[in-house]
Amino acid sequence: MQATKIQxxxxxxxxxxxxxxxxxxxxxxxxxxxxxxxxxxxxxxxxQLADKTLAEDLFQEIWSxxxxxxxxxxxxxxxxxxxxxxARHKLVxxxxxxKVVAKVIEETEQDNEHHTMSADTGQHNTPxxxxxxxxxxxxxxxxxxxxxxxxRECFLLKEEAGLSLDxxxxxxxxxxxxxxxxxxxxxxxxxxxxxxxxxxKLND
Amino acid sequence: MTKEFENLHxxxxxxxxxxxxxxxxxxxxxxxxxxxxxxxxxxxSQVHKSSKITPINTRRSWRKWQWPVSVAASALFVSLIFVGxxxxxxxxxxxxxxAEQVGIEAFEMTKPAPxxxxxxxALSLDAEHEDVKVQAIAMAQRLAxxxxxxxxxAASSRLQQREQEQGQQFAIEQHxxxxxxxxxxxxxxxxxxxxxxxxxxxxxxLNTKSELLASVNKQQVKLFTxxxxxxxxxxTSLAKVEKHELEExxxxxxxxxxxxxxxxxxxxxxxxxxxxxxDLLSPxxxxxxxxxxxxxxxx
Numbered sequence: 453m454q455a456t457k458i459q460x461x462x463x464x465x466x467x468x469x470x471x472x473x474x475x476x477x478x479x480x481x482x483x484x485x486x487x488x489x490x491x492x493x494x495x496x497x498x499x500q501l502a503d504k505t506l507a508e509d510l511f512q513e514i515w516s517x518x519x520x521x522x523x524x525x526x527x528x529x530x531x532x533x534x535x536x537x538x539a540r541h542k543l544v545x546x547x548x549x550x551k552v553v554a555k556v557i558e559e560t561e562q563d564n565e566h567h568t569m570s571a572d573t574g575q576h577n578t579p580x581x582x583x584x585x586x587x588x589x590x591x592x593x594x595x596x597x598x599x600x601x602x603x604r605e606c607f608l609l610k611e612e613a614g615l616s617l618d619x620x621x622x623x624x625x626x627x628x629x630x631x632x633x634x635x636x637x638x639x640x641x642x643x644x645x646x647x648x649x650x651x652x653k654l655n656d
Numbered sequence: 657m658t659k660e661f662e663n664l665h666x667x668x669x670x671x672x673x674x675x676x677x678x679x680x681x682x683x684x685x686x687x688x689x690x691x692x693x694x695x696x697x698x699x700x701s702q703v704h705k706s707s708k709i710t711p712i713n714t715r716r717s718w719r720k721w722q723w724p725v726s727v728a729a730s731a732l733f734v735s736l737i738f739v740g741x742x743x744x745x746x747x748x749x750x751x752x753x754x755a756e757q758v759g760i761e762a763f764e765m766t767k768p769a770p771x772x773x774x775x776x777x778a779l780s781l782d783a784e785h786e787d788v789k790v791q792a793i794a795m796a797q798r799l800a801x802x803x804x805x806x807x808x809x810a811a812s813s814r815l816q817q818r819e820q821e822q823g824q825q826f827a828i829e830q831h832x833x834x835x836x837x838x839x840x841x842x843x844x845x846x847x848x849x850x851x852x853x854x855x856x857x858x859x860x861x862l863n864t865k866s867e868l869l870a871s872v873n874k875q876q877v878k879l880f881t882x883x884x885x886x887x888x889x890x891x892t893s894l895a896k897v898e899k900h901e902l903e904e905x906x907x908x909x910x911x912x913x914x915x916x917x918x919x920x921x922x923x924x925x926x927x928x929x930x931x932x933x934x935d936l937l938s939p940x941x942x943x944x945x946x947x948x949x950x951x952x953x954x955x
Contacts, residue, residue, distance in 0.1 A: 474695070474699075477699055477702070477703065479695065479696055479699055482692075482695045483692065486688070486691065486692065486695075490682070490683055490688065491679065491681075491682050491683075494681065494682060494683045495679065495681050498681055508683065508684070508687060511683060511687070512687060512690065512691065515691045515694075515695075516691075516694060519691075519694055519695045519698045520698065522698070523702070588674055589674050589675075589677050589678050592671065592674045592675060592678060593678055596675075611672060611675045611676075612679075632664065635664050635665075636664050636665055639664060639665035639667060639668050639671055640665060642671050643665070643667045643671065646671075646674075
């Protein structure tokens with residue numbers, strides 16, 4: 453009964469409070485925190501890298517960092533902001549490390565900005581995948597990969613972490629208007645891409 | 657969804673809904689377990705560290721008293737030494753009457769001869785050191801006397817006598833060392849005096865030479881000015897002499913010219929001299945001019 457009460461208390465608490473409790477020795481607080489953010493962070497890496505193994509490695513590294521820095525954590529910013537800032541830095545470091553990969557990504561982005569998203573989506577665009585489950589959802593999954601990196605980054609931070617526009621701007625180190633523009637373009641590109649893939653207008 | 661995103665794109669809500677339906681990927685259970693285990697291990701290690709810290713804290717709290725205790729112990733030690741050597745620090749003969757007696761004896765024994773006081777300061781210092789030496793010997797003798805008075809056995813008195821001798825030897829060595837030091841100091845002082853005198857002499861010479869140099873400079877300037885004035889005068893007088901000589905030469909030339917003209921006029925009787933030329937002649941010359949020629953000229 454008491455354990456349930458504590459669990460319920462944890463679910464009501466903010467991320468920052470949970471982090472502080474974990475720093476003071478409350479393991480349950482960390483469990484709660486991890487449950488809240490594990491999916492979003494994992495998918496953030498997965499969608500950005502399109503490589504499950506690499507996404508898992510980076511995901512694990514970020515949580516290790518959170519664990520080791522728990523005692524130094526100060527509630528000057530929101531936990532989610534801190535977490536996704538760490539994640540972005542890790543991602544940028546990784547991309548910088550693999551210069552060849554970065555070059556390829558940039559070229560892909562340029563191509564994507566000039567061309568429409570009518571390209572073949574490869575494995576994700578196979579008829580089998582398209583007919584499994586929601587056709588549009590599958591199309592969206594493929595389309596996200598073809599978004600320019602900066603747009604994809606903003607889109608994922610918004611959809612996965614549910615962050616506000618100014619927080620996203622802070623994380624991606626851009627100004628508010630630029631971030632807004634990126635998101636608008638991302639939605640438009642995704643709409644066009646999905647419409648082409650499913651061969652009709654996008655409906656709810 | 658926050659309100660600020662609603663105006664971004666008309667299809668935004670549709671795309672968001674579609675994306676939410678895609679949220680199926682999750683990290684594997686193994687990974688969850690790894691991370692949670694790591695978090696748990698971190699907590700345990702923190703607890704372990706904090707438990708290890710406790711004895712350090714205890715030790716630190718003990719160390720808080722380290723300095724006060726050290727200071728108190730030092731103060732106590734110094735006080736003990738002071739009390740033990742009270743006689744040495746204060747010469748309080750009331751407390752130690754024996755010390756007074758010995759002091760007087762020593763004073764009597766070391767009364768300096770009048771001739772020593774009449775000597776220069778270095779010698780008086782020597783005399784003072786001599787006093788110290790004698791006092792040390794007297795102190796040693798006093799100690800020996802005291803020990804003899806206490807009626808100790810012969811062996812211990814011999815031992816004490818040896819100690820006394822050692823004390824005397826030490827006092828003599830100290831005295832010699834001090835004397836040597838004083839001699840060195842006086843030698844250095846002498847050297848210092850000589851060097852200072854030399855410096856003063858050089859300074860004086862330098863000043864004299866600089867004054868001499870200044871006066872020579874002044875004389876040179878004066879001489880130059882005088883010479884210049886004389887030269888100017890000479891130049892002026894030379895110019896006057898030359899001018900005079902030239903005037904004389906001109907006059908002579910004029911006379912010669914007129915004489916020649918006169919001769920020529922005598923030869924050419926019909927020639928009529930112009931008035932301009934006649935004006936050039938002196939009155940005597942004009943008088944010599946033939947009257948006939950004048951009359952003809954008038955006619």
